[in-house]
Amino acid sequence: MAEKFDVIVVGAGMAGNAAAYTLAKGGLNVLQIERGETPGSKNVQGAILYADAIEKIIPDFRDEAPLERHLIEQRVWVLDDSSYIGTHYRSEAFNQEPYNRYTIIRAHFDQWFNKKAREAGALTICETTVSELLLDGKKVIGVRTDRKGGEIYADAVILADGVNSRLAVKAGFHAEIQPRDVALAVKEIHFLPQETIEARFNIGEEEGVVIEMAGKISAGMMGTGFLYTNKESITLGVGCMLSDFKQQKVTPYALLDRMKSHPSIAPLIAGSEMKEYAAHLIPEGGYNAIPQVWGDGWLIAGDAGQFVNGIHREGSNLAMTTGMLAAQTLVELKQAGKPFTAGNLAKYKRKLDDSFVMKDLKKYRRMPDIFHKNKQFFTTYPELLSKAAQTLIRVDGVDKKTKEKSIKQSFVAARSRLGLIGDAFRFWRAVE
Amino acid sequence: MLKVEEKLFQDRYRVDAGHPHISIRDADLCTHRCSERQCTVCCPAGCYTEEGNGKVVLITDGCLECGTCRIICDEHRNVEWEWPRGGFGILFKFG
Numbered sequence: 001m002a003e004k005f006d007v008i009v010v011g012a013g014m015a016g017n018a019a020a021y022t023l024a025k026g027g028l029n030v031l032q033i034e035r036g037e038t039p040g041s042k043n044v045q046g047a048i049l050y051a052d053a054i055e056k057i058i059p060d061f062r063d064e065a066p067l068e069r070h071l072i073e074q075r076v077w078v079l080d081d082s083s084y085i086g087t088h089y090r091s092e093a094f095n096q097e098p099y100n101r102y103t104i105i106r107a108h109f110d111q112w113f114n115k116k117a118r119e120a121g122a123l124t125i126c127e128t129t130v131s132e133l134l135l136d137g138k139k140v141i142g143v144r145t146d147r148k149g150g151e152i153y154a155d156a157v158i159l160a161d162g163v164n165s166r167l168a169v170k171a172g173f174h175a176e177i178q179p180r181d182v183a184l185a186v187k188e189i190h191f192l193p194q195e196t197i198e199a200r201f202n203i204g205e206e207e208g209v210v211i212e213m214a215g216k217i218s219a220g221m222m223g224t225g226f227l228y229t230n231k232e233s234i235t236l237g238v239g240c241m242l243s244d245f246k247q248q249k250v251t252p253y254a255l256l257d258r259m260k261s262h263p264s265i266a267p268l269i270a271g272s273e274m275k276e277y278a279a280h281l282i283p284e285g286g287y288n289a290i291p292q293v294w295g296d297g298w299l300i301a302g303d304a305g306q307f308v309n310g311i312h313r314e315g316s317n318l319a320m321t322t323g324m325l326a327a328q329t330l331v332e333l334k335q336a337g338k339p340f341t342a343g344n345l346a347k348y349k350r351k352l353d354d355s356f357v358m359k360d361l362k363k364y365r366r367m368p369d370i371f372h373k374n375k376q377f378f379t380t381y382p383e384l385l386s387k388a389a390q391t392l393i394r395v396d397g398v399d400k401k402t403k404e405k406s407i408k409q410s411f412v413a414a415r416s417r418l419g420l421i422g423d424a425f426r427f428w429r430a431v432e
Numbered sequence: 433m434l435k436v437e438e439k440l441f442q443d444r445y446r447v448d449a450g451h452p453h454i455s456i457r458d459a460d461l462c463t464h465r466c467s468e469r470q471c472t473v474c475c476p477a478g479c480y481t482e483e484g485n486g487k488v489v490l491i492t493d494g495c496l497e498c499g500t501c502r503i504i505c506d507e508h509r510n511v512e513w514e515w516p517r518g519g520f521g522i523l524f525k526f527g
């Protein structure tokens with residue numbers, strides 16, 4: 001006799017845990033299936049947690065969630081081979097509770113978040129891979145797992161299975177992801193004594209620093225790097241679009257090693273012990289890459305629906321929010337005694353459109369295309385900026401007016417006057 | 433530290449011996465009809481290697497389950513790609 005649930009949630013990442021928690025709290029009978037040994041054991045993030053999204057789901061998360069450091073300083077660096085130019089923004093306002101952003105370690109955070117979902121009444125089974133969706137015509141009626149007799153039925157399935165959403169592709173809900181819509185990121189975690197980290201970054205206990213990087217570290221590809229401080233470790237990594245990796249003959253790990261040996265980065269991790277190397281994809285196609293995310297008996301949330309704001313490095317918060325909205329849709333329909341038909345589930349789309357998720361993604365919809373077509377943002381500009389700073393700062397007997405003139409000339413020579421204006425215009429159009 | 437093996441040495445796995453979750457559909461296609469062989473460069477775990485005779489060999493033991501090889505083989509669609517069985521594969525301690 002096959003079991004039947006109100007809802008099956010595939011995945012115990014940010015979207016899946018948010019969905020399972022919300023469904024269970026809403027009184028629905030929910031089964032969550034995760035392929036990892038434990039929730040989080042397959043998941044990779046920088047990782048910055050934005051308080052707002054989790055707070056809307058679990059208001060007192062700060063009391064129990066495994067958080068590393070709250071962030072008080074944001075650095076943005078543009079690097080060339082031997083220098084960086086950038087901005088540092090630090091404010092005591094970020095040191096006032098309730099804190100706004102934290103670093104986290106996903107393997108720890110996901111286990112905690114999943115525990116909350118189970119305490120709320122969700123049933124989670126791990127070490128189980130969903131191999132395909134069970135369909136009755138176009139309607140999803142359950143899932144097939146790799147366990148013996150592994151068919152399980154439900155009135156609806158939420159696909160929170162991450163960026164490689166095999167299930168949706170297999171069911172024909174959308175096509176395979178394109179190399180130009182996804183970035184590959186590699187990262188490492190480096191352990192150092194807590195006091196060393198605090199001294200190197202000029203921070204106190206529990207305070208943290210974020211460094212976002214662009215420029216030569218992506219070897220001319222559309223990509224960025226990051227370095228985040230945890231309590232007793234530093235994570236750093238670099239990510240570039242797959243369409244660029246495909247053409248460039250540099251391996252992801254060589255790129256990471258080059259970044260680590262940069263004279264501005266190497267001292268920050270000197271003497272540390274590297275304890276893990278990870279790789280993961282990030283959906284970066286933005287608004288235009290979002291597939292159909294609902295249908296008869298199914299909803300898609302999180303990375304599986306390409307809900308990532310690449311410009312602002314937000315993904316986990318969009319995953320949690322979409323997971324929560326998908327679950328709320330089902331809870332409301334259930335309470336109203338309405339079936340989970342495609343027509344009724346369109347309510348999810350309206351909720352998405354009303355949320356910051358779709359508003360932000362829509363605002364930046366032109367961005368991915370502009371970066372794809374204008375690689376000078378990752379190649380020419382970083383070098384020009386660095387040279388300009390060199391010229392201005394170095395005291396060498398040359399008068400300032402001559403220096404300014406030579407900087408201006410170097411920009412025009414590298415990119416032409418029209419090119420510069422065009423770039424500025426394109427950039428403005430993309431973010432206005 | 434340019435060897436990826438040294439990085440992967442830090443990672444924890446439960447290898448599903450004898451059940452590789454990724455395979456190359458048509459090995460001859462890799463040897464004779466794929467000029468770029470991008471899988472040998474793009475895989476972050478170095479699972480694909482090009483042999484001297486032009487053959488591309490895939491060993492999935494160090495796979496980080498990122499999905500790159502499947503997506504970048506977009507002209508030939510020559511990669512058969514599934515998740516490992518539940519509980520097997522990479523086990524991130526931190527992620």
Ligand SMILES: Cc1cc2nc3c(=O)[nH]c(=O)nc-3n(C[C@H](O)[C@H](O)[C@H](O)COP(=O)(O)OP(=O)(O)OC[C@H]3O[C@@H](n4cnc5c(N)ncnc54)[C@H](O)[C@@H]3O)c2cc1C
Binds near residue numbers: 010048186187282
């Ligand atoms: C290097 C890196 C840095 C990042 N930095 C940030 C950051 O600083 N801040 C931020 O907000 N976002 C960041 N992101 C993005 C963020 O990590 C993702 O947006 C977020 O994890 C998406 O959550 P999700 O639940 O949709 O997917 P995931 O967290 O990937 O969860 C999917 C889950 O589904 C499971 N699963 C998949 N398929 C199956 C199946 N068939 N059967 C059973 N289980 C299955 C997986 O094991 C996994 O647990 C970063 C991403 C990367 C790669």
Ligand code: SF4
Binds near residue numbers: 463467
């Ligand atoms: S990219 Fe595809 S076709 Fe080319 S060598 Fe790799 S697996 Fe074979």
Ligand code: SF4
Binds near residue numbers: 474476496500
């Ligand atoms: S999934 Fe990623 S790590 Fe695994 S073989 Fe493919 S490219 Fe390499």
